[in-house]
Amino acid sequence: MASLNTVLVPLVALLVTVASASNFYNDFDITWGDGRAKILSNGDLLTLNLDKASGSGFQSRNEYLFGKIDMQLKLVPGNSAGTVTAYYLSSKGSAWDEIDFEFLGNLSGDPYILHTNVFSQGKGNREQQFYLWFDPTADFHTYSILWNPQRIVFSVDGTPIREFKNLESVGVPFPKNQPMRIYSSLWNADDWATRGGLVKTDWALAPFTASYRNFNAEACVLSNGVSSCGTTTSPPASTSNAWFSEELDSTRQERLKWVRENYMVYNYCNDVNRFPQVVEPCTVCDAGSNGKAHLSVGAEGQNACHDSLAGSSMLVKCLVFFNSDFLTLVQPPNTLSAAKLSPMASLNTVLVPLVALLVTVASASNFYNDFDITWGDGRAKILSNGDLLTLNLDKASGSGFQSRNEYLFGKIDMQLKLVPGNSAGTVTAYYLSSKGSAWDEIDFEFLGNLSGDPYILHTNVFSQGKGNREQQFYLWFDPTADFHTYSILWNPQRIVFSVDGTPIREFKNLESMGVPFPKNQPMRIYSSLWNADDWATRGGLVKTDWALAPFTASYRNFNAEACVLSNGVSSCGTTTSPPASTSNAWFSEELDSTRQERLKWVRENYMVYNYCNDVNRFPQGLPPECSMS
Ligand SMILES: *[C@@H]1O[C@H](CO)[C@@H](O)[C@H](O)[C@H]1NC(C)=O
Numbered sequence: 298m299a300s301l302n303t304v305l306v307p308l309v310a311l312l313v314t315v316a317s318a319s320n321f322y323n324d325f326d327i328t329w330g331d332g333r334a335k336i337l338s339n340g341d342l343l344t345l346n347l348d349k350a351s352g353s354g355f356q357s358r359n360e361y362l363f364g365k366i367d368m369q370l371k372l373v374p375g376n377s378a379g380t381v382t383a384y385y386l387s388s389k390g391s392a393w394d395e396i397d398f399e400f401l402g403n404l405s406g407d408p409y410i411l412h413t414n415v416f417s418q419g420k421g422n423r424e425q426q427f428y429l430w431f432d433p434t435a436d437f438h439t440y441s442i443l444w445n446p447q448r449i450v451f452s453v454d455g456t457p458i459r460e461f462k463n464l465e466s467v468g469v470p471f472p473k474n475q476p477m478r479i480y481s482s483l484w485n486a487d488d489w490a491t492r493g494g495l496v497k498t499d500w501a502l503a504p505f506t507a508s509y510r511n512f513n514a515e516a517c518v519l520s521n522g523v524s525s526c527g528t529t530t531s532p533p534a535s536t537s538n539a540w541f542s543e544e545l546d547s548t549r550q551e552r553l554k555w556v557r558e559n560y561m562v563y564n565y566c567n568d569v570n571r572f573p574q575v576v577e578p579c580t581v582c583d584a585g586s587n588g589k590a591h592l593s594v595g596a597e598g599q600n601a602c603h604d605s606l607a608g609s610s611m612l613v614k615c616l617v618f619f620n621s622d623f624l625t626l627v628q629p630p631n632t633l634s635a636a637k638l639s640p641m642a643s644l645n646t647v648l649v650p651l652v653a654l655l656v657t658v659a660s661a662s663n664f665y666n667d668f669d670i671t672w673g674d675g676r677a678k679i680l681s682n683g684d685l686l687t688l689n690l691d692k693a694s695g696s697g698f699q700s701r702n703e704y705l706f707g708k709i710d711m712q713l714k715l716v717p718g719n720s721a722g723t724v725t726a727y728y729l730s731s732k733g734s735a736w737d738e739i740d741f742e743f744l745g746n747l748s749g750d751p752y753i754l755h756t757n758v759f760s761q762g763k764g765n766r767e768q769q770f771y772l773w774f775d776p777t778a779d780f781h782t783y784s785i786l787w788n789p790q791r792i793v794f795s796v797d798g799t800p801i802r803e804f805k806n807l808e809s810m811g812v813p814f815p816k817n818q819p820m821r822i823y824s825s826l827w828n829a830d831d832w833a834t835r836g837g838l839v840k841t842d843w844a845l846a847p848f849t850a851s852y853r854n855f856n857a858e859a860c861v862l863s864n865g866v867s868s869c870g871t872t873t874s875p876p877a878s879t880s881n882a883w884f885s886e887e888l889d890s891t892r893q894e895r896l897k898w899v900r901e902n903y904m905v906y907n908y909c910n911d912v913n914r915f916p917q918g919l920p921p922e923c924s925m926s
Pocket residue numbers: 401402403404407408409410490491492493
């Protein structure tokens with residue numbers, strides 16, 4: 298066994314990278330905007346649209362850990378004031394990494410601002426802004442991110458505009474352990490984007506459209522904690538991996554300097570007033586190409602770093618920072634040795650230790666801490682100091698949220714109060730899901746109905762991208778009158794769906810019979826309220842009555858006893874001994890005879906549909922697990 302913390306170390310050397318041929322259908326998922334994001338031209342073109350009701354967005358299917366990623370964008374033309382087109386890489390969690398391009402719109406003829414930022418472990422505050430040397434709305438231009446272990450380089454049409462070097466040796470965190478996805482969105486930010494919020498979006502011009510094409514990634518794709526770039530320490534085998542150690546040659550350094558001198562609008566490193574603590578700007582400023590220039594600026598008393606020249610140890614950091622040539626001269630003995638390489642671990646062993654646990658995480662319920670609102674442009678709300686969350690649906694859009702954490706096994710409770718009255722056509726989905734094309738998923742879906750007619754509680758289990766295991770139930774109470782607890786127990790032996798403690802469905806691990814079981818991919822919690830009146834109520838016969846909108850579902854008392862996965866490391870520990878404490882009883886929990894009786898009662902009295910009884914649907918024979926229940 299290797300320490301899990303060393304998992305990502307082998308990536309410092311690569312064998313095989315993945316070059317994706319560009320097709321938006323294959324590489325991206327539209328995640329937001331209720332039809333406002335469109336993939337066109339057989340996958341060659343993607344457009345995002347923004348109107349008064351909502352913006353739109355997409356994200357990559359893959360997660361990358363290092364890469365050279367190109368995208369061509371054509372920005373919102375004409376009067377784009379108030380709109381922002383964000384295109385960025387980001388990891389997840391509260392200590393996330395992020396590499397940002399943001400395009401701030403402007404009045405016709407006035408220049409866009411290209412805003413950039415780098416977050417490491419949840420800390421950003423490293424903004425640099427630029428004008429462009431062309432009209433970014435007249436045609437497509439290429440915006441590139443080079444991200445390798447030594448540096449991040451932002452380029453536009455091949456011209457570098459910003460370099461953020463790895464200066465971990467002097468205490469500056471650098472994004473290198475967390476895989477990132479590509480995200481993009483077009484949204485309204487007229488409270489700040491254009492001339493600081495003075496110029497508002499002109500909705501008479503909506504919809505606003507930004508277009509994307511020619512995505513290309515030479516990159517290490519991470520899947521189940523395993524990198525496509527391999528595990529050995531030998532240097533890259535082929536020249537196609539040159540990006541992994543790419544640096545700026547003197548020609549490109551000259552170009553960078555030209556951009557900085559002529560097009561840079563804002564640089565946090567020059568913003569002395571913003572960083573009254575001398576140490577911080579010194580340790581976060583980009584080295585850039587003109588390190589010596591920074592020093593001389595400092596010598597004139599205009600640079601914060603100069604103030605620290607009085608002999609503190611931070612002096613070293615400043616000098617190292619601004620001029621890497623200086624590094625060997627001023628390095629104190631113990632600064633650079635901090636970045637030690639750890640022993641090698643096989644990437645394939647990452648998830649194995651999770652079959653046994655030591656410590657699980659019990660989250661105290663607070664929606665502010667545990668969830669992100671991901672969808673609905675204000676229609677999802679966290680209320681009562683984080684104790685309550687409401688989702689709303691109106692004709693323009695639904696809304697949704699997702700957990701910050703990713704879980705690999707757990708016992709997860711949530712209380713829901715569903716849309717009351719005539720909820721026909723609406724669906725409230727509450728589920729766990731992993732990512733990727735072979736995803737796992739555990740679903741509760743609540744199908745609304747006319748007033749007085751019963752909701753259907755629809756359940757499903759996906760393993761490795763395959764579902765088709767629907768079971769549906771009526772409930773033995775009115776789920777709109779009050780909150781009720783909906784629970785998912787997910788351990789290596791079984792998945793149990795429960796309502797107010799009564800099990801309604803058990804999905805056993807029958808891998809021994811060839812039935813895939815979700816156990817290798819971490820899942821997030823997702824929920825959304827949306828319009829599905831094409832199928833939800835009486836098979837689509839009853840439509841949503843928009844006169845009754847907005848429709849509202851409410852959530853409270855979230856509780857998770859679960860293994861939280863972060864950077865491929867589980868909070869449940871790494872040993873193979875059995876759980877140390879009884880609080881981990883859920884990890885081997887099964888249904889005792891009382892609960893088996895309850896399950897039988899539900900199945901006999903409230904089950905509406907069971908795929909295992911649907912002989913017509915499976916002409917080749919029922920799925921193997923059906924013979925076991
Ligand atoms: C918009 O144009 C004004 C006037 O040229 C300029 O000051 C500003 O930086 C431009 N960009 C944004 C996003 O405000």
